[in-house]
Amino acid sequence: MDAAAVAFAPVDHLKTRKGAFRIALIPPEVLHALNDGLLETVNLNEFLALELPQLARSVAGHIGLDPASERLADTLAMLGAFKPMQRHGHIARALYDLAALHAERDAVAHRLATHASDVARCWAAQWVALSGLPLAAQLQAVRRFAADSHFGVREIAWMAVREAVIGSLDESLVLLQPWAADADPNIRRFASELTRPRGVWCAQIEALKAEPWRALPLIEPLRADPSRYVQNSVANWLNDASKTQPEWVDRLCTRWTDESDTTATRYIAKRALRTLSKQA
Numbered sequence: 001m002d003a004a005a006v007a008f009a010p011v012d013h014l015k016t017r018k019g020a021f022r023i024a025l026i027p028p029e030v031l032h033a034l035n036d037g038l039l040e041t042v043n044l045n046e047f048l049a050l051e052l053p054q055l056a057r058s059v060a061g062h063i064g065l066d067p068a069s070e071r072l073a074d075t076l077a078m079l080g081a082f083k084p085m086q087r088h089g090h091i092a093r094a095l096y097d098l099a100a101l102h103a104e105r106d107a108v109a110h111r112l113a114t115h116a117s118d119v120a121r122c123w124a125a126q127w128v129a130l131s132g133l134p135l136a137a138q139l140q141a142v143r144r145f146a147a148d149s150h151f152g153v154r155e156i157a158w159m160a161v162r163e164a165v166i167g168s169l170d171e172s173l174v175l176l177q178p179w180a181a182d183a184d185p186n187i188r189r190f191a192s193e194l195t196r197p198r199g200v201w202c203a204q205i206e207a208l209k210a211e212p213w214r215a216l217p218l219i220e221p222l223r224a225d226p227s228r229y230v231q232n233s234v235a236n237w238l239n240d241a242s243k244t245q246p247e248w249v250d251r252l253c254t255r256w257t258d259e260s261d262t263t264a265t266r267y268i269a270k271r272a273l274r275t276l277s278k279q280a
Contacts (some may be wrong), residue, residue, distance in 0.1 A: 011038045019043030037062055040118040040150055047152065050119065052079060056091045059120045063111040065098045072098065085201070088119070088156075092126035099127075118150040125156045135161075135168045139175055146190035154186060158194040162202050165194060169207055173218055180218050185227035192222060192233040198240040212241035213248060223256045224264045231264055235271030242276050250276060 011033045019042040020026045026049055033039040034050060037058040041047045053076040057067035066072075075094035079087045099108045113124040125145035128138050138161050145157035165172040172195070179191035193199070195215055197208040208215055215237075222234045242249040253269035 014039055017042065019046055021045070023049045034117075037115065037117040037120060039116065041152065047119070048084075052076070052087055052091065055117065055119060056095070059112070059115060059117060059123070060095060060098070062115065062120075063095075063099075063108050064104070065095065065102065065108065069098055088122060089126060092123040093130060095123060096127050096130050113144060118148075118152050121145065121148060121150070121153045122156040125153060125160045129160045129163065135164050135171055136175055138164050139172075143187070147184055147186045154190065158190055159202055162194065162199070166203060166205055166207075169205065169214075173215055176218055177221075180221050185225070185230050188222060188225060188227070189230045189233045191218060192230065192237050196233075196237045196240050198243070208241070209244040212238075212245050216252075223268060224260045224262045225268075226264060228267075231268050232271065235268045238268070238272035239275055242272065246276055249273070 014030055014033055017030065020030075023045050026046060030039065030046070031049060034041060034046060035054040035058065037055055041050070056072065056076060060067040060069075060072060072094050075090050079090065082090060095112070099105045099112075102108050109124065109127065112120055112127070115121055115124070122145075125142060128142045128145075131138065131141065133141065142157050142161050145153050145160070148154050148157065176191040176195065179187050182188055182191075195205065195208065195218060197212055198204050219234055219237060222230055225231055225234065238249050238253065249272060253272055256265050257269050
């Protein structure tokens, strides 16, 4: 069963649901469809309720891999020894290793990247970090996930290439500048979120904690971005930087509001300075 067949499975009546407030309230029909890889999660409760072994086996079958393979079985048997997010990384690696042995590995990768399940697409995004591609090629490969319609996939997208960006920071800042001018707000937000000095649940970028001005050509074009999604990311970027370079962030926000007296810029500046305002 391929990804196209999964996409047309009879679950359309479930796609407009509102997520349950508690895991125990998730309807069995929804939970079964999620674990079968037929639906996207709509909130954190659904994500946490997933039976990863069942989902991984379902997805493996959908994309043309053997769901009963020893490689996958070994991985699923040891998931309990790892933290929740680490489990996804191990599943992604197992599927990647199986795909590497497949005669049509590109077709397998495409089916995973376009899968109906957001979690499956997250695993596909994690394949980018396993690819060994040069930085520019990794960014190009992860772009589709940075623009994904699902918020969870977009988060995994920047996490997937974070280490590569840290390892080649100057090159990254140059390569990402066109992303900051992209018509898609998801792509602009990716450029900002990927380079946050501190970030969330990820390695910190020590060079930008010490010298955040190195990224100014990247974030300067976003100072009056019309998207609130982007605005929040830029504000969080500067709030990160304010914890190590408070005077620079304060001066930058003052300049931005002087030069760009817009609602968007004022919003970014206010949120960017929230840690400094509390300290004051």
